[in-house]
Amino acid sequence: MTALTLDEPRRTEPVALRxxxxxxxxxxxxxxxLRVVLLACLLAPAIYTAVVxxxxxxxxxxxxxxxxxQSGWAGSLTILVFMGTLALPLLTSVVAGDIxxxxxxxxxxRHLLIAVRSPRRIFWAKTLAALTATLVLLAALALSSVVGGVLSVGAHPLPGLDGHQLSSAALARTIALAWLSVVPPTLAFSAVGLLGSVALGRSPLGLLMPVAVALVLEGVQxxxxxxxxxxxxPINAFLSYRGLTTEPAQLSALWIGIAVSLAWTALATFLAYRIFTRRDFTNIAFDGNASRFALVGLAPLVALAVVSTGVIAAATGAVGNGVERVKLESALSTSFSHLYVLQTERLGRPVVTEGELHxxxxxxxxxxxxxDAGPGADxxxxxxxxxxxxxxxxxxxxQLDVLPDGRFTADGDGPKEVNGFFQVRTPTGDAPNPLWQFDGLVDLLAEAKGQE
Structure with missing residues (x-):
């Protein structure tokens, strides 16, 4: 008799991650x-900066x-202001919040699980795809904002937020670093989008989770x-690039923002991974569980914010809201000195340095x-x-309007020949008066030296 042999069951390997x-x-x-969003990212900033x-x-x-x-570089920095408040969290909702x-x-x-045969690889493939798409959209925004402004107005120098003059080459480097600095907080909100998308399924709240979190944090800010x-x-990390425009650069807030954003990215991604790999995929009507999501999703992020606050307070010794009279006076006098020198150059007066003004x-x-402490317009x-x-x-x-984040706007109130009018008469014609209105920045983490 011929012996019958049965083939051993063939082992099926998961599809490769790539x-x-x-x-x-x-x-x-x-x-x-997504194509429409990419087209908008390529065109909208350029059109806005060129027209405005x-x-x-x-x-x-x-x-x-x-x-x-006055300079095309200013358009890119202005666009960057609007990006961190809502636009970038909205982009992460479109990509990571829906993937x-x-x-x-x-x-x-079920079809995807049968094809890939590994929930873990499905998670990382989708996460990497969302990351790639988000970075492409961010790069499109940065490129478009620079091109529109520079082609429309030109690459002229600009004063930093402490009044010192930034050359065109320095502005190019600063703007490149500024856009790179918003990558970590963008990743943090993208990870929050992944968490909402995984935990809440078809619920609209999952799709809009990055926007909802951004609005809450913006209100707190x-x-x-x-x-x-x-x-x-992490919402504050969208503003920390402003320290790059001062001399010396205010880098403490920048490094803290990067560290906080990466911590949020790691924790939110881990939570999304754990929820996804433990999910029951047989329920085709999965809409998530809001109460469970609040416990296993949002609560750890709140705990991370509390722990981070304690660590930052212990490491920096920062107390209060950071807006103090002595620091404001120092920032204002520094900005005024730099801008007074710029005004002197425009008027063709004898050369004077910041140190000589005292x-x-x-x-x-x-x-x-x-x-005499705290933000306010008084x-x-x-x-x-x-x-x-x-x-x-x-x-x-x-007259100063000081915001809680340390930015202040100084509005000149006389004398007229110094800061009381928006233009000055130069040998080549009327030009903007740099001392009339200007923005400045208080280093919230700096020590208030000499305070009475």
Missing amino acids: RGYRFEMVKLVSQWR SRQTTLPADAVYGRLMN FAAEDRLGTW LLPIPVALRMAL ATAACDKGGERVE WRCVVTWTLPGATAEGNAIY
Whole structure:
């Protein structure tokens, strides 16, 4: 008799990660919604900077907004202001917030699991695809914002947020680093999008999770909260690039923002991975569990913010909201000195340096009955300086609007020949008066030296 032999069951290997990643990228690129978003990222910033920089009315509320008609580099920095508040979290919602939820809406999880044969590789393939698409959209925004402004106005120098003049080459480096600095917080909100997409399935809340978290954190940022808590939130990392425009650069907030953002990215991604690999894929009507998501998803992120606040407070010694009279006076006098030198050059007057001016500032907030600390639009400052060889002192009055994040806007209030008018008469014609209105930056983490 002939012996019958049975073939051993053949072992099926999971699909390689690179093939899964390529498949996910093809699915993303084939979506008309993502194509429209990419086209908008390539065109909208360029059109906005090119058109607005030619207008007489400029977005003065944004950092560098009032300088958009003076240099094309200002347009990119102005666009960057709007990106961190809502645009970048919205982009992460479109990509990361939908990449898992789309399978729930279409009911294709079973087909994908049979094809790939590994939930873990499905997760990482989708995560890497979402990361790639997000970075491409971010690069498109950066390139478009620079090209539109530079082609429209030109690559002219600009003052930094401490008033010192930045050359075109220095601005190019600064803007490149500024856009790179928003990559970590963008990744943090992308990871939050992954977490919402995995945990809440077809629920619209999962898709909009990055936007919802950004709105909550933005609302917290508008309050005069302790500076350690402010630095512990990833939304603040979208603003830390401003320290690159000062001399010396204010890098403490930048490094803290990068570390906090990476911590949020790692934790949110880990939580999404754990929820995904433990999910029951037999339930085709999965819509998530909001209460469970709050416990296993949002609660760990809140705990991370609390721990980060304590670590930052212990490491930096930062107390209060960081806006103090002495630091504000130092920042204002520094900016005034740099901009006074720039005004002198434009007027063709004898050369003077910042050190020769010996500029000082005396600030008061809201009168004698109000403590001289904290943000507000009721700061009034008097800047005093002395020109070389002169015995009389010069005085200039400024009304300051100081925001909780350390940015302030100084509005000149006389004398007219110094800061009381928006233009100065130069040998080549009227030119913008650099001392009339300008933005400055208080280092919230700096130690207030010499405070009485």
